[in-house]
Amino acid sequence: MSPERDVILAVDIGGTKMAAGLMTLRGDLIDRTQVPVDHSLNAAELFASLCSIIDDMRARAGDHHQMTVRAVGVGCAGPVTTNVETVSPLNISSWRNFALREHLAATTGLPVYGDLDAKALALAEGWLGAAQGRANFMAMVVSTGVGGGVVLNGQLLDGATGNAGHVGHVVVEPNGRRCPCGSRGCLEAEASGRAIEAITGRPPTEPSYETMQRTGELVGRAVASVCNLLDLDLVVVGGSVALGFGATFFNSAQAVLDRHSRLEFSRGARITPARLGDRGPLVGAGAV
Template structure:
């Protein structure tokens, strides 16, 4: 059974899992992001999760991963060679993919988390069978992934769909990027909670059933 170590890096958590080549998640773990720690400290947390998945792959699933896949908050360079997630201040121009290649000895493939979401939704999710769509992430940040004519749109720098910093409220709330009134500052999960005084709506029963988590 061939499996991939799949990694999701966001502003508040890092999740890692083992995913078969047919898209089945067979194991997972996570940790919280401490935005105040050093870049090497956060990378150590990440590699701790990766090590856990490598051990579980061998010990519990009788296999060894063939590659590592990353979906990360952005912006970043193509293939996550260097990333600067706005909600993770300790990583600026951080060589994510090269360091994971050195750590694991495996091929590493990376992209923005919303672009990875778009690929996943087109392959196994709500956009299956559609050639033109936008997938949106609304979490600690806001992002998008665009598929046109069945192909993921990368853009010149690899950040196409990074819509969280389009200004929707001129002079509005301060954003992590330094601007004001960005979509992310006005409509991310933390922004919704700050504006309304309550957390964003909990996932539906159907979503919990589909993902297996709250």
């Protein structure tokens, strides 16, 4: 492939929106668009909505950028099976065991590669972002849902089914709110965008100081458990909730992380914003 003429069609699928973009082989995101997730649609209709932005990006690749799309890279909210053969995002009820890879390959005629959205973010932040040059770290998405991707000894962890890194289902409030996974008190049930709206009656774009602080504290609690378990000293956090809450969130998360990471190897672990910002999910999808 030619770095000057070829691009990857990157696709990011979350509980609130689906995005598509064009990424060069150097990791530059040269174009992108998005569409909201309409939860009233059935599986086929939702995929048609995704196809509308994919078709738009493919057309712009040739007509506007004079470049050729060579492959499709996907980051999708989980759970997923290997290479997004099937996806069952907890926050997209119409897709249960949806054959995403097969549908995308048939639609585009291109090779399709995919992984969890937060694992894709880990690839992006390790390649071009806040974890560049680091062999051990976790990347997190705190948005509509909460997910994670873990890199140990330079290798992205897959786990038995490809779903390693689901930090959103670490329990942070025993006997807390019911989670979409069926358990109670998961980080996702307490600190995701959907949870915040359900708890406060306000969208996460209109948070109180107390909401931003509590969300950071809960994330810090989960992060401390992971750092103590896996001997990590860096956690990179992206997603619209975390980045939107800004310094209040990150300062609260760091304070709790400091309080609960007391072992010699985990003391001093840092939690930091994703350097790639809102570009990270698509860059990660392209990197898959």
